[in-house]
Amino acid sequence: MKSEPLSYLSSENIGPWEIYLAQVDRVTPYLGKLAFWVEDLKRPKRILVVDVPIQLDDGSVAHFEGYRVHHNTFRGPAKGGVRYHQDVTLSEVMALAAWMTIKNAAVGLPYGGGKGGVRVDPRKLSPGELERLTRRYTSEIGILIGPDKDIPAPDLGTGAREMAWMMDTYSMNVGRTAPGVVTGKPIAVGGSLGRQDATGRGVFVTAAAAAEKMGLSVEGSRVVIQGFGNVGNAAARIFHDHGARLVAVSDVTGAIRNDGGIDPYDLTAYVRQMGGVKGYPKAEPIPAPELFFTPCEFLIPAALEKQITEANAWKVQCKVIAEGANGPTTPAADDILAERGIVVVPDVIANAGGVTVSYFEWVQDFNSFFWTEEEINARLERLMRQSFEAVWQVAQDKKVTLRTAAYIVAATRVLEARAMLGLYP
Incomplete structure (x- = not known):
């Protein structure tokens, strides 16, 4: 496999979004007529920046900055995790949302790419403060999320506990129980076996x-x-x-x-x-x-x-x-x-195994019918191997790296959808 030259990018002082754009530039020559639409991959569909004020245990009020980014929704609702970390930036969340677009398309899931984050060190907050942060953040981004709009999931600094709080907050706000609004939930409230690993x-x-x-x-x-x-x-x-x-x-x-x-x-x-x-x-x-x-x-x-x-x-x-x-x-x-x-x-x-089983969880929630862990692991392995085989074959045929091959597969699927949907209005 050969690597493709990238002469204009020799410095390591680049952010996550610039890394993603460089990866798109590398794949563009392999897209044929679909390259006409490649600019769609370089621009997030929408970006929401929110203030997340909460009352701390000592009675004071602290403000945190939160984000939710929809990178692309041509193939389905946005899908991506929520990250709590003190170094979260908009560039990072944009890139993570874009990588979710590529990831979901590469493994053939009917999703677009989304991502969220709050700039906070969760280790410095009590459980009560984390709950208030999660519920306020969920309410602030509520205009974007929904079971058929944007489905958050755990990421760095979050887990099943935070997803339960997000699900409950969204459900209270819409007046009905909506387990499909998030994935990575506890089993007791509609989570899937096999999701943690x-x-x-x-x-x-x-x-x-x-x-x-x-x-x-x-x-x-x-x-x-x-x-x-x-x-x-x-x-x-x-x-x-x-x-x-x-x-x-x-x-x-x-x-x-x-x-x-x-x-x-x-x-x-x-x-x-x-x-x-x-x-x-x-x-x-x-x-x-x-x-x-x-x-x-x-x-x-x-x-x-x-x-x-x-x-x-x-x-x-x-x-x-x-x-x-x-x-x-x-x-x-x-x-x-x-x-x-x-x-x-x-x-x-x-690392697409997490979103793959999240997809399984989402499907199970809609059907109110749940599979065994053995079934889930078998489905996961089958889908992951099929996806890898497709990417490996493209890499061999075009003599490119596996990363470029994965982007060829994913970008082709996303931009084919874009070409078929056309522009509105």
Whole structure:
């Protein structure tokens, strides 16, 4: 596979939205007549910026800035998570919404792309303050969301608890119970079995599919994971269950390494008790930046954007990168990794397991009929493998990277819909 030149983008000082635009520019030459409509991919459909005031436990009032972005809705309602993080920016939310457009189209889901976020450190708020924040934010973006308009889901800093609050707030405001307004809910209020591990499971499925193409065995392989949250934890456990060896892992507290292997189940118990991987007694601490330089077969970045860059891509020592996070690899790093023969399974395929099972949850809510976890996992694996096969074939046929191939598949589907719908009025 060759990498496509991107001469005008050599600096790493670019934001998430600029990274996304660069990725669209790379795919444009492969779109044929559909390139006529490519500007639709470069412009969000709508952006809502809201003030989220809440009363804190001490009686004072704090204001937080929130966002909800609809990037594209040609293929269906907007779909994407809600992120609570102190560094959330509009550029980030725009890019995440756009990546959701590409992701949903790449795996064939009947959704467009959306994303939301609040600039807040959730660790500094009490449960009561978080509930008030979530309910006020939901009310502020209520003009955009709905089961057939825009369906939020958990993301960084949010989970099933926040989705229950969002569902209840929306339901109270519209005067009826509306479980389909969000996904990633608790099972008791219409959530789906298999949702919690879905993203990590998808990372494993696509990484294993890439390994098969390369003649690489998962059993006995070494795995390095950046980020031990929901995605990284699930991926670690599933790789371990298939005979792989977790040799290094990091989270916000630090990074650890044990070439003999780290039991992810034991590490999970430690993290629940201690709050992070730092100090884990069965591994040695290492500087966090050195995590990427640990020799392994599979590297799973499952934290934030822009983690593998022009500065460190030359030193990465793996055969496959499966992106559990959104946008962890910059375009300049992509070029370096391609030149070095490292296969990158891009985020828009690798971490699509979460939105896929969210789709299953949404369908189950509409039908009030729920599947078993075994059925859900089987459906997930089948869809993820089919999607990967389609992207792999395009990459082989056009001699491009898997990321460019995924964008070719997704952009073609989105812009075909645009061409068929036409312009109104």
